[in-house]
Amino acid sequence: MRAIVVLFDTLNRRFLPPYGAEGVHAPNFERLARHTVQFDNCYGGSMPCMPARREMHTGRYNFLHRGWGPLEPFDDSVPEMLGGAGVYTHLVTDHQHYWLDGGATYHPRFRTFELFRGQEGDEWKGRVADPDMTDVDSYASNRPLRRQDQINRQYMRDEADHPQTRTFDAGLHFIDTNADSDKWMLQIETFDPHEPFFSYKKYHDLYDAPATASGRDFDWPDYKHVTESEDDIAHLRARYRALLSMCDASLGRVLDVMDEREMWHDTMLIVCTDHGLLLGEHEWLGKNVPPFYDETIHTPLFVWDPRTGARGQRREQLVQTIDFGPTLLDLFDVDATDDMQGQSLSGVIAEQNHIRETALFGIHGGHANVTDGRYVYMRAPVTPDNQPLAEYTLMPTSMRGRFPISALTRAELVPPLSFSKGVPVLKVPAIAPTNPAVFGSLLFDLETDPEQEHPLLDPEIELRMAGLLVDAMRRADAPDEQYVRLGLPRQGDVTPEHLVLGREAAPETELTSEQLAALEQSPVATRTVAQLLDDPAAREVLRQVLGPIVDGPLPDEALGMSLLDIATVTTGMIPAEAVVALAELLPATEAEQSGGGSQQ
Secondary structure, eight states: OEEEEEEESSOOGGGOGGGTOOSOOOHHHHHHHHHSEEEEEEEOOBOSHHHHHHHHHHSSOOTTTOSSOOOOTTOOOHHHHHHHTTOEEEEEEOOGGGGSGGGTTTGGGSSEEEEOOOSTTOSOSOOSSOOOOTTBOOOSSOHHHHHHHHHHHTTOSSGGGSHHHHHHHHHHHHHHHHTTOOSEEEEEEEOTTSSSOOOOHHHHTTSOOOOOTTSSBOOOOOSSBOOSOHHHHHHHHHHHHHHHHHHHHHHHHHHHHHHHTTOTTTEEEEEEESOOOEESGGGBEESSSSOOOHHHHEEEEEEEOTTTOOOSEEEOSOEEGGGHHHHHHHHTTOOOOTTOOOOOSHHHHHHOOOOOSOEEEEOTTSOEEEEOSSEEEEEOOSSTTOOOOEEEESSOBOSSSBOOHHHHTTOEEEOOOTTTTTOOEEEEEOOOSSOGGGTOOEEEETTTOTTOOSOOOOHHHHHHHHHHHHHHHHHTTOOHHHHHHHTOOSSSOOOGGGOOTTTSOOOOOOOOHHHHHHHTTSHHHHSBHHHHHHSHHHHHHHHHHHGGGGGSOOOHHHHTSBHHHHHHHSSSSSOHHHHHHHHHHHHHHHHHHHSSOOOO
């Protein structure tokens, strides 16, 4: 037996023709559906990219204990387990997070691996002089990445030079080299169609992209509430579709070689993704900040299992990312570990077995969510500060760096987790990158409201769904503070006293356009967070208005943004009234310290 996993990043099922999308040129995804079993109720688990990959390796949920981080020393890794059982494993990828601090322990679990540079803002080609940014649409976040991306694109003028193309080239080379060998697993993984939605003219020409209001290209949205025009959003969606069509062409190359080499009889094929994203739905762009609506977390999945011969069929059973690893173990007759919560999909494919009644999903410090396939319950924190919250780790690194000393000085060594193999772990105070308290808890009926536009207020359904959520959290050995944060019982039954729908405070209001205009020349817009924190007087004002978050483990990206950027790109992290108050208080402090404001 052999296995090929094709992992696309940020694949939105609502743009795929096999799931009913129209107007998208993706003939190879349609071809794929004819060759495989198509899953209609696959849900991600832990968001976003690397937390999802930890689930793929370990077969268990990540988000209740940990944010974005590496594989832990005590983690099971499916590729490593397969290697120990004599299966040759190989990874080809252009997903740049593997070679950053928060992903550095994943790819060495494969026997061999190839990494291709240049996606997103990968720190790849060095250029001291600033690139031409005149065709780049306005943005608030990821400034260094966007600069680097413009440099990287200069080295991808031809499709053959694109990291996605080179990744699939390498995957096909592995197949050609090893087509006559047995017992191997290949993972072909591309960062596409993740933003920025960069592709080429022949794919752009497939779609009508209206001019943006600025006249510049718009292929990289901030994760924020929509303020763009309808034409801007249409342009962005056209760029996403174009990149999706490029991904479709790459997928077709894999299907071609499986046909040409007659691999269908002995090679499993899994085509999957980690998550989707919002492209204007629910008036939001991106992911992570807003609740995880279906566009983000209800993911496409296609599986060909040569042991069953089932193809051109659909399955409605609830499955999740945590099931991918156990499915591969099962193919090669390797036992899953006791710590794995996922299950092999072989029984779902062959006999339409139900392997779970609920799916649990979320992001560290975000809503804790559960679905039974019909209802989706999104539980928000019960206090505005979204606390208490901690990370449990022996690898104190995050997406792009090490944990700050300010966080590590407050870390404590605590007894082992149920899945840490008897090893004590660090408990580190955490601040989430978003605050779901501002959205409140939500309940949707996907049967009557598939677009999730009309939240329910039904105590009976909420009581049942909250009970299912607590059951799932207990099975995952959620830490005590998660129950406190969410106002749910660590032990005992969920009762009507634990219900929150209709009782929560109204969401924070966002800054108005008039307020935004008035704030543009104030210190909340002209100085970065790092500059304000370096000013002792300004730092004290921040403490007075914002509280403990000022001295918390702030990510590097936040340090490079202004307070106004953070307030507009995120929701709830810095309330509108706090931004207005700081604009009034900070000028005097700046004048005392430096004699005037400084520009970014």
